Amino acid sequence: MKHYDCIIIGTGPAGQKGAIQAAKLGKRVAVIEKNSVLGGAQINTGTIPSKALREAALHLTGVNRRGLFGNTTCVKSDITVADLASVSQQVIRQEWDVIRSQFDRNHVELLWGRAEFQSPNEVIVHGPDSSEVITADQFLIAVGTRPARPENIPFNEGSIFTSDEILKLDRLPRTMIVVGGGVIGTEYACIMSTLGVRVTLVEGRDRLLGFLDREICDAFQYFLRQKSVTLRLGEKVEEIKEVEVQNGTPHTLVQAQLESGKTLRAETLLYAVGRQGVCGALGLDKVGIEFDDRERLHVNDDYQTNVEHVYAAGDVIGFPALASTSMEQGRRAICHAFGQCDVGNYNTSLFPYGIYAVPEISMVGKTEEQLTEEGIPFEAGIAHYREIARGQLIGDELGMLKLLIHQDTHEILGVHTIGTGATELIHIGQAVMALGGKAQFFINNVFNFPTLAECYKVAAYNGLNKLNHV
Known part of the structure; x- marks a missing residue:
């Protein structure tokens, strides 16, 4: 032995x-x-x-x-x-x-x-x-x-499937229902929408990715709607089944019946509620x-x-x-x-989170909601990609980076970013936070030009200017 x-x-x-x-x-x-x-x-x-x-x-x-x-x-x-x-x-x-x-x-x-x-x-x-x-x-x-597979859902790996089977699809569907607004569901909803699939995303809570900072979440949901993703938030699926449709040539669609009485239909359904x-x-x-x-x-x-x-x-x-x-x-x-x-x-607590949606999202540290609940005084400094030359050069004018700055000590309490390169950009803030750095570090530091990293300097100025009432 x-x-x-x-x-x-x-x-x-x-x-x-x-x-x-x-x-x-x-x-x-x-x-x-x-x-x-x-x-x-x-x-x-x-x-x-x-x-x-x-x-x-x-x-x-x-x-x-x-x-x-x-x-x-x-x-x-x-x-x-x-x-x-x-x-x-x-x-x-x-x-x-x-x-x-x-x-x-x-x-x-x-x-x-x-x-x-x-x-x-x-x-x-x-x-x-x-x-x-x-x-x-x-x-x-x-x-x-492994992906959760409730017994009441008729998985068939062709039209009703989990994330484990999505790469086995023999064709790109025209329409898809995604059940679950967590990381997996939102990532695949974004990917399919980017490929021209008409996506409806169903989530039982009132927002996607509930651990995100609310402002970042709101921006992300705005982006999804701009990409023609239909969001059904605060909705729960009651039943999923295949139905025969007689519109033109008879064909089969997946039907999701919501508890609110709404009926959704699509060629395919990705079930991504939990693992x-x-x-x-x-x-x-x-x-x-x-x-x-x-x-x-x-x-x-x-x-x-x-x-x-x-x-x-x-x-x-x-x-x-x-x-x-x-x-x-x-x-x-x-x-x-x-x-x-x-x-x-x-x-x-400084583990970074990266969501590879379109656009990317990343965060480290506390959210505004957490700091408010804990009674920690803070100010938010924000930099928009459209203010940064690099953002204009790469054609991303909708991205943003937010620093949460302690009102008294000016320590960085959280970094939240959405847009191109967000999952890479987050590590600058992560390192500064791990070493106890303050907002002044970003102001006094020199960043390559033009880079998205300049967002840190702009956000730090924005936050400190608010605190100094200038």
């Missing part, structure tokens, strides 16, 4: 970084993967495919250049899902090779099969040909999640670990479950369920497991 210092279950972002970190600490590491490919949802069905699809859509339609060049931009006609999926597959194959190379270079042993605990320190690996029992001192559960954990098959009852009704694990600040030597990281522990945060969670969990607690003074 093989014994390891650490066994990691899952090769998604949390599992990858956790395995490499353990190897760098000189530990004997095994990582178990139940699927036939590496990378989990990040590489195969989630982060990389959706972002590749987005980049392909932007490139093939030329949408990012229309603001500057108007109708002179040549765009590709008759775009098919196959066009977009081919770009995604190239990236996915390269990522598989990168992960496998990292494991090999760091002597991480890769075991193919389904993991199931037999006791607190024993795991059986149900491989494709045989099973074996292995043991370890420490464990990291990084099994991720479901996959802990049920791990045998966690034999370890004494419980999970909630969505099969998610509860962990402490060090990513430990209620069993001291079993850690969990990534989507399986819930929000924010981003690849970037999952990577750091996996690394930190392993560091703590092996007594390496000095992992820097980085505040987990």
Whole structure:
């Protein structure tokens, strides 16, 4: 029976970084993967495919250049899902090779099969040909999640599907209903709208992406409506089914009946309401670990479950369920497991959030609503891309960056941005916040010209001028 210092279950972002970190600490590491490919949802069905699809859509339609060049931009006609999926597959194959190379270079042993605990320190690996029992001192559960698939919804992978099946579409539909206004739903709604699909987005809450700063959210919803996306906010879907339509040539449409009595119809429907954990098959009852009704694990600040030597990281522990945060969670969990607690003074509240919609959205720190609720005095400094030469050069005059500045200390409490390059731009503010910087830093700093980074200087001036009543 093989014994390891650490066994990691899952090769998604949390599992990858956790395995490499353990190897760098000189530990004997095994990582178990139940699927036939590496990378989990990040590489195969989630982060990389959706972002590749987005980049392909932007490139093939030329949408990012229309603001500057108007109708002179040549765009590709008759775009098919196959066009977009081919770009995604190239990236996915390269990522598989990168992960496998990292494991090999760091002597991480890769075991193919389904993991199931037999006791607190024993795991059986149900491989494709045989099973074996292995043991370890420490464990990291990084099994991720899958799209929720309620039993009352007639999924068929052709017209009613989840985000896992969207790249399998054999054609680009003319119309689509997207149920769910979270990150996945809004990203795909934007991508499909960019490709000319007529999209209706249904969300049970009164706004999309409820964790965003309200002003950024309002701007995003305005952009969506300008792109002809129909928003049905505060609406819940009561029933989804296929119906025969006799308008002209008889054909089948998907019908979503809303609780308010409205009836929506489209060629396709993407169901993107939540994700479901996959802990049920791990045998966690034999370890004494419980999970909630969505099969998610509860962990402490060090990513430990209620069993001291079993850690969990990534989507399986819930929000924010981003690849970037999952990577750091996996690394930190392993560091703590092996007594390496000095992992820097980085505040987990400063994890950046990136939403790859059209336009991009990113944030770090507190929102206006949070600061108001906590009674923290602040002022908002805003810079619009249209004020920045770079914004005009790239044809994006609708983007904006907002700094939330403490009224007394002038510390940066939050950064919120929407527009081209938002997910890149956010890291400047993140670094300044992590180092305790103040708004004056941006005023005294020199930024390359012309760049979108100049938004920080403009926003800082705007906020401080308000505070100084000038």
